[in-house]
Amino acid sequence: MSLLPLIPAAELPPVLVTGGAGYIGSNAALALLDMGVKVVVLDDLSLGSRGLVPAGAIFVEGRAGDQALVGRLIAEHGIGAILHFAARISVAESVEQPALYYAENFGETLKLAESALAGGVGAFVMSSTAAVYGNGPNDPLRGNAPLPVSAPVAPINPYGWSKAFAERMLADLVAANRGFSVACPRYFNVAGADPLLRSGQASRHPHHLIELACHVLTGQRERFTIFGDDYPTRDGTGVRDYIHVTDLADAHVLLLRACLADPGQYHVMNLGYGTGASVTEVLDALERVAGQPIPRHIGPRRAGDPATLVAASDAAALLGWQPRFADLEQIVGHALAWERQRLSATGLQPG
Ligand SMILES: NC(=O)c1ccc[n+]([C@@H]2O[C@H](COP(=O)([O-])OP(=O)(O)OC[C@H]3O[C@@H](n4cnc5c(N)ncnc54)[C@H](O)[C@@H]3O)[C@@H](O)[C@H]2O)c1
Numbered sequence: 351m352s353l354l355p356l357i358p359a360a361e362l363p364p365v366l367v368t369g370g371a372g373y374i375g376s377n378a379a380l381a382l383l384d385m386g387v388k389v390v391v392l393d394d395l396s397l398g399s400r401g402l403v404p405a406g407a408i409f410v411e412g413r414a415g416d417q418a419l420v421g422r423l424i425a426e427h428g429i430g431a432i433l434h435f436a437a438r439i440s441v442a443e444s445v446e447q448p449a450l451y452y453a454e455n456f457g458e459t460l461k462l463a464e465s466a467l468a469g470g471v472g473a474f475v476m477s478s479t480a481a482v483y484g485n486g487p488n489d490p491l492r493g494n495a496p497l498p499v500s501a502p503v504a505p506i507n508p509y510g511w512s513k514a515f516a517e518r519m520l521a522d523l524v525a526a527n528r529g530f531s532v533a534c535p536r537y538f539n540v541a542g543a544d545p546l547l548r549s550g551q552a553s554r555h556p557h558h559l560i561e562l563a564c565h566v567l568t569g570q571r572e573r574f575t576i577f578g579d580d581y582p583t584r585d586g587t588g589v590r591d592y593i594h595v596t597d598l599a600d601a602h603v604l605l606l607r608a609c610l611a612d613p614g615q616y617h618v619m620n621l622g623y624g625t626g627a628s629v630t631e632v633l634d635a636l637e638r639v640a641g642q643p644i645p646r647h648i649g650p651r652r653a654g655d656p657a658t659l660v661a662a663s664d665a666a667a668l669l670g671w672q673p674r675f676a677d678l679e680q681i682v683g684h685a686l687a688w689e690r691q692r693l694s695a696t697g698l699q700p701g
């Protein structure tokens with residue numbers, strides 16, 4: 351595996367960031383703005399919040415699949431690359447409303463990609479997910495080894511399928527269109543917040559481990575429920591590969607530079623650190639950082655949760671990606687600091 355060619359960072363064109371009023375999109379927009387790149391955020395605010403859009407970005411309220419609007423934005427702002435984060439991301443909701451997930455995560459992505467092609471945009475990066483691997487390596491033959499990007503795509507819910515189909519569709523568009531490069535990074539568990547606390551997670555319906563544990567520490571919830579302690583892992587609780595959102599954002603900048611350096615390429619890769627932390631280890635790290643206990647109890651397993659999901663990541667070897675925030679205490683520390691700041695800014699009283 352050798353390093354992909356990259357265009358110089360200074361040559362990055364204006365970038366359209368869909369979903370830039372959400373958690374990951376706003377952090378990626380910050381990474382680009384910090385490098386002096388012009389950013390246009392397109393978000394329908396269905397799940398995100400206007401307050402998360404970075405100050406330096408141009409904000410447009412609208413849908414990623416609105417081809418008239420996107421065509422106009424590409425022409426008006428000289429957009430040369432698209433980071434497509436806009437999507438629905440709840441596994442449980444996808445099981446209840448599969449049509450919504452196929453329309454939003456597949457249909458809107460197709461329309462956006464058509465707009466990109468029509469507008470001559472050279473680089474298109476779509477957020478994919480470890481959910482495309484389904485239960486991953488948790489079978490008796492493979493054990494819990496880190497997942498290579500070549501592992502079988504075998505989603506177990508409509509969310510995972512909607513992203514897997516979108517990946518496939520984008521690969522086909524690359525094959526049929528000259529000058530169009532696509533990257534589909536598969537994120538593992540995205541966590542943490544901007545180290546300068548300019549953006550972080552602020553879910554309308556929180557369900558992620560670290561966000562919920564921070565809610566316990568800030569008095570917004572009484573206690574934390576561990577979903578099962580009888581998994582075949584080192585302490586019986588689920589193991590995941592938590593990746594700091596700022597490291598993820600850095601990888602996106604590199605992906606854009608790689609796509610623009612070599613037209614006609616399709617890149618798919620894992621984004622994780624290749625190490626896992628158990629639920630108990632995450633809670634313990636948060637307790638250490640906070641200097642405060644997290645009241646916790648063991649509940650039943652959550653349906654559909656695999657025991658272990660850890661990435662065998664090739665991003666470093668392909669992109670020269672160098673994670674800066676891989677330390678678990680730093681990840682949870684930034685998440686907690688963000689949550690405390692968010693609470694004081696919204697005036698919401700804990701308890
Ligand atoms: N959070 C994770 O751990 C994780 C893991 C793997 C993959 N991902 C992927 O990363 C991406 C971003 O996730 P996130 O955690 O930031 O979610 P988020 O809900 O915080 O952000 C999504 C944003 O997209 C917007 N949006 C949704 N549909 C839209 C549409 N059709 N047009 C315009 N805007 C629309 C929402 O208003 C929201 O601001 C998603 O594609 C998700 O599938 C996230």
Ligand SMILES: O=c1ccn([C@@H]2O[C@H](COP(=O)(O)OP(=O)(O)O[C@H]3O[C@H](CO)[C@@H](O)[C@H](O)[C@H]3O)[C@@H](O)[C@H]2O)c(=O)[nH]1
Pocket residue numbers: 439479480481537538539540557558559560562575576577578587588589590629652655659
């Ligand atoms: O209240 C809680 C919440 C979570 N967990 C556990 O914590 C771990 C992480 O769970 P969570 O933070 O909900 O993330 P995942 O279910 O691993 O899913 C995330 O990571 C996937 C990629 O790995 C993405 O596809 C998903 O969008 C994203 O939500 C799992 O073992 C859960 O069982 C608990 O024990 N209690």
